[in-house]
Amino acid sequence: MQADFQFLMGQRFAASPQVLADLLPQSVLGRAQQGHGLFVDEFGTSLRFPEATFDRVLSVLEQADPSLRGPLVRQRRGAMLSGFGDWLLAHVEDPALELVLGGQPLFGIGFLAERKVETRAFLTGLVLAGFMDDWSHREAAMYQHRRTFSGEPFHIGGGDILIVDRERLELTGLGDTGRIHFDKEQLRTLEDIGVICRDRHAHYSWPQFDQAYFRRCLGDGVCDDLALIGIGAQYGYDALLGAFVMDAIDTYDKYLLNLVWGGFDTHLAGRVQRHFRDREDRPLVDDRQILDLIHFAAKRNAPAVNLSSSHRRLIQFEPHAKVPTLLNHWRFLQGELLYEIKLGFARVPASEFYPLAAARLDSAGLGVKAPEFFKPGK
DSSP: OHHHHHHHHTSOBSBOHHHHHHHHHHHHHHHHHHTOTTOBOTTOOBOOOTTOOHHHHHHHHTTTOGGGOHHHHHHHHHHHHHHHHHHHHHSTTSSEEOOEETTEEGGGBGGGGSSOEEHHHHHHHHHHHHHTTOHHHHHHHHHHOOBOTTSSBOOOOEEEEEEEEHHHHHHHTOOOTTSSOOOHHHHHHHHHTTSBOOOTTSOEETTTEEEEEEEEEOSOOBOHHHHHHHHHHHHOHHHHHHHHHHHHHHHHTTSOSEEOTTOHHHHHHHHHHHHHHHHHSSOSSOHHHHHHHHHHHBTTSSSOOOOOOOHHHHTBOOTTOSSOHHHHHHHHHHTOOBOOOEETTTTEEHHHHHHHHHHHHHHTTOOOOOOOBOOTTO
């Protein structure tokens, strides 16, 4: 684990080393569970550790760096999110925002400090991304959009993030609750026996409590890359950055000390919506806009897409690229030459992905120039 962490820290990212040290153990966890990266034996055979956890990873990493103790990492991640949320809500009426907090770019990401953003556009992207993973909105999207762009029945998977009593959940033997389907009756039973917490207003903190994802509908979800591209195409660069920041929040939110019901991303999006309801008698983002985004970005819309880049991948400079992946997406929307990179966990070539994204945009009435790529060696 230490070698894999150091390998990742040695890659080029658009974020500061201090922030990466709190982010990348999450990537090490995924690679350990899936047998990727340096998790191979001497013959190159994949070694999987499905029982690995975030805190077990940190228990190894802290031996070389005591600042990577689990509670410290969780505390710093939470402080970064709550600090951003407080700052954003204090400046929500400003016409423009400089994405700098405490003298540093948000989440340590340099390109966020390069320009001011128009506040309403930034918040629009933030709210859209904050609700696109919410199960009630995904379920509503299937009623609103019965068909894919090719006319096939539209379907999307999803679930709820709920707060659980860690010890009681472990005693159930359910394992990964994201891999099996739970109906309302089953969730109610888990509430009755104290596994799932009922009180949305109580204070919950790790390690007694934790968040768990309960799948409500089997099937593929949303391609985050397509969601970001769709938001950028319809609402502009500032909205794209807002959606990207919410994607970062959704990543850091997975492992905190103090837990927020439904996840910090959905909670913050709801706070923004309530502010505009109180001030303007209507939310900033209409539900229809959220449902349209979910439909547009669903992996199993047409043409189908089999990738979704993590936050780590979005801020990484892939080999031979002079911009991180997120900014390659913006180049695509601007009709500029693109870097031939590989995308997401599935490592899909850009020359395959961007034509699919262009087809989606055409179907949504948001057509862009056909993607063109730098010639090798440029």
